[in-house]
Amino acid sequence: MDHKEPGKAKKGLSRIIFSRTGFILLLILIQLGIFVITTNLLQNYAMFIHGTMTVLSVIVVIYIINSEDNPAFKMTWMLCIVGLPAVGTLFYIYVKTQGGVRWMGKRLATLRIETDSYMLQDMDVVDALRASKPANANLAYYLSHHLGFPVYRNTEITYFPLGEDKFRAMIPELEKARKYIFMEYFIVEKGYMWDSILKVLTRKAREGVEVRFMYDGTCAISMLPYDYPSELESRGIRCKMMNPIKPFLSTVQNNRDHRKICVIDGKVGFTGGINLGDEYINRKERFGHWKDTAVMLKGDAVQSLTMMFLQLWNIDEKRPERYQRYLTPRKDGLRRELGYVLPYGDSPFDNENVGEEVYFHILNHAKKYVHIMTPYLILDSEMISALTRTAKSGIEVIIIMPHIPDKWYAFALAKTYYRELIRAGVQIYEYTPGFVHAKVFVSDDDTATVGTINLDYRSLYLHFECGVFIYNNSVIDKIERDFQQTLAKCHKISLLDVRKRTMLTKLAGQVLRLFAPLM
Structure with missing residues (x-):
C-alpha cells in the first residue's frame, strides 16, 4: 500500500486549505451556513411565518410527488423537507429555479441540433441489426432517433483489460496524429502517465496538429493548479476546465464531466474507465492492484466520440464550430465480422437516463x-x-x-x-x-x-x-x-x-x- 508520511499529508492538506480552491470552498460553506441560519431564524420569528412555511412545505411535497424525478430522489427530498421544513423547502425551491441549470440544458439542446446532420443513422445498418437481433435494433432506434447516437458497422475494437495496456497503445496512436487530437478526462494528475502524454501533445501542437484538452473542474481541488489551462495554452494546447468549482451554491456543480474520451484524426477513439493518473496504470499503488478497462475504436463509430467531445467543448463558445473538419473518413465495403458498434453519451440535462x-x-x-x-x-x-x-x-x-x-x-x-x-x-x-x-x-x-x-x-x-x-x-x-x-x-x-x-x-x-x- 502507498502510505503517505504524516508531514506530507499535513502539507497537502494545508496547501488545499490555503489555496484558491480552499477559499472557494470556504465561501460556499459560509453561504450554506447563512442559508440555514436565516431560514431557521425566519421559521421561529413569528407564527405566521411558520404557518406560511408549513403550507409551502406541503405544496412542495405535493409537487415532488407529482414530478417525473426518480422515486429515490423524491424520497430524499421529502425526508429533508419533513426533517427541516424551512431549510429543506427553500433549498428545494432554490435548486429547481436556478438559471444556470436551465441555460446549460438549452445550450446542449442547441448543440445537439447543430451536430444532428453529422449523427444520422444509416437505416440499412438498423435493418441488418433487426434481422440479427430485433431487441438490439429497438435499442439502436431509441438511441439514434431520440438521442442522436447512431449504430455503426465497419469499426474495429481493441479491448484493454488493464490501464497499462491502454496506455501502451495510446502513446503510439497519439504520435501518429496529423490533423487533431481531442482529449476529455475526469481526472488528470501529474505523474509518469500524464507527463508522458503531455510531452507528446506539446510536440504535436508544435508540429501544427490541433490539440484540444478538457478536464473536469474537480481536478483543481487537489491535483492541478487552478490556472493549469493557461499553462497548457502556453504549450499550444487549447484547454478548458469543464465546470470549474466556483464560490456560490449551484447544483450545476453537481454535474461533473465523468467522461474519458480521446479522438485522434477521427480515425481512432478511446473510452473506458481509465483516467490520466499513475494509479490507473499501476505505477502508483493506492488501493492494491487497480483493475480497469478501456476500448479503442478504429473506423466509422469514432465519429460519435468526436461529436460528443465537440458538443461539450462548445458549451461556452461564441464562435460557430466547423464540424466538417473533424468528420471520420468512412471505410469502403462491409466487414460483417465486426458486427455493430454504438457509442453513446449520457447528459444530466436531457431527461433521459x-x-x-x-x-x-x-x-x-x-x-x-x-x-x-x-x-x-x-x-x-x-x-x-x-x-x-x-x-x-x-x-x-x-x-x-x-x-x-x-x-x-x-x-x-x-x-x-x-x-x-x-x-x-x-x-x-x-x-x-x-x-x-x-x-x-x-x-x-x-x-x-x-x-x-x-x-x-x-x-x-x-x-x-x-x-x-x-x-x-x-x-x-x-x-x-x-x-x-x-x-x-x-x-x-x-x-x-x-x-x-x-x-x-x-x-x-x-x-x-x-x-x-x-x-
Missing part, C-alpha cells in the same frame, strides 16, 4: 448470463428489480466489486444491497488483489458495453458519461475471458459474510442509504 437504459436492456434481454464489473453499487429500486428479476429467471448474474475500496462510505453503503441481491440469486464477488474501477457489462457471448458509467446514482443520473455498446464483434470473447480471469482472483460473498459485518459497518451503511441519491 441513457446509461441506465443500456444496462436495463442487457439485463432484460439476456438468455444465459450477465457479467458485471463496477466499483460502486448504490442502486435505486428499478435497478434492484432488474438485477433480481434476471437472476430469479435462471440467468446467471455475477457482479465483481472491489475488495479494497477507494471510499469507505460508498463500500459500506454497497454492502447494504448484498443480502437482497444474493438471496435473489445474484452472485457477488470481491476482487481480492485490490480495487476494481472497470465499468463493464457482458452477456451471452454476443453483447457487451464498456464505458465510464458506474452502478450508482451519480453516474446514472447526475454526471456526463459515455460508453460503447457492442454486438456480434469478436472482442466480446476477450471481454468475457477477461471477466473470467478476474473472477478467478475474487472471493465469493456469501450470506455468512454479510452477517459477519461489524455493527458499525451495518449502521453506517443503513444511515448512508437514506442519502444514497446524493452519493
Whole structure:
C-alpha cells in the first residue's frame, strides 16, 4: 500500500486549505451556513411565518410527488423537507429555479441540433441489426432517433483489460496524429502517465496538429493548479476546465464531466474507465492492484466520440464550430465480422437516463448470463428489480466489486444491497488483489458495453458519461475471458459474510442509504 508520511499529508492538506480552491470552498460553506441560519431564524420569528412555511412545505411535497424525478430522489427530498421544513423547502425551491441549470440544458439542446446532420443513422445498418437481433435494433432506434447516437458497422475494437495496456497503445496512436487530437478526462494528475502524454501533445501542437484538452473542474481541488489551462495554452494546447468549482451554491456543480474520451484524426477513439493518473496504470499503488478497462475504436463509430467531445467543448463558445473538419473518413465495403458498434453519451440535462437504459436492456434481454464489473453499487429500486428479476429467471448474474475500496462510505453503503441481491440469486464477488474501477457489462457471448458509467446514482443520473455498446464483434470473447480471469482472483460473498459485518459497518451503511441519491 502507498502510505503517505504524516508531514506530507499535513502539507497537502494545508496547501488545499490555503489555496484558491480552499477559499472557494470556504465561501460556499459560509453561504450554506447563512442559508440555514436565516431560514431557521425566519421559521421561529413569528407564527405566521411558520404557518406560511408549513403550507409551502406541503405544496412542495405535493409537487415532488407529482414530478417525473426518480422515486429515490423524491424520497430524499421529502425526508429533508419533513426533517427541516424551512431549510429543506427553500433549498428545494432554490435548486429547481436556478438559471444556470436551465441555460446549460438549452445550450446542449442547441448543440445537439447543430451536430444532428453529422449523427444520422444509416437505416440499412438498423435493418441488418433487426434481422440479427430485433431487441438490439429497438435499442439502436431509441438511441439514434431520440438521442442522436447512431449504430455503426465497419469499426474495429481493441479491448484493454488493464490501464497499462491502454496506455501502451495510446502513446503510439497519439504520435501518429496529423490533423487533431481531442482529449476529455475526469481526472488528470501529474505523474509518469500524464507527463508522458503531455510531452507528446506539446510536440504535436508544435508540429501544427490541433490539440484540444478538457478536464473536469474537480481536478483543481487537489491535483492541478487552478490556472493549469493557461499553462497548457502556453504549450499550444487549447484547454478548458469543464465546470470549474466556483464560490456560490449551484447544483450545476453537481454535474461533473465523468467522461474519458480521446479522438485522434477521427480515425481512432478511446473510452473506458481509465483516467490520466499513475494509479490507473499501476505505477502508483493506492488501493492494491487497480483493475480497469478501456476500448479503442478504429473506423466509422469514432465519429460519435468526436461529436460528443465537440458538443461539450462548445458549451461556452461564441464562435460557430466547423464540424466538417473533424468528420471520420468512412471505410469502403462491409466487414460483417465486426458486427455493430454504438457509442453513446449520457447528459444530466436531457431527461433521459441513457446509461441506465443500456444496462436495463442487457439485463432484460439476456438468455444465459450477465457479467458485471463496477466499483460502486448504490442502486435505486428499478435497478434492484432488474438485477433480481434476471437472476430469479435462471440467468446467471455475477457482479465483481472491489475488495479494497477507494471510499469507505460508498463500500459500506454497497454492502447494504448484498443480502437482497444474493438471496435473489445474484452472485457477488470481491476482487481480492485490490480495487476494481472497470465499468463493464457482458452477456451471452454476443453483447457487451464498456464505458465510464458506474452502478450508482451519480453516474446514472447526475454526471456526463459515455460508453460503447457492442454486438456480434469478436472482442466480446476477450471481454468475457477477461471477466473470467478476474473472477478467478475474487472471493465469493456469501450470506455468512454479510452477517459477519461489524455493527458499525451495518449502521453506517443503513444511515448512508437514506442519502444514497446524493452519493
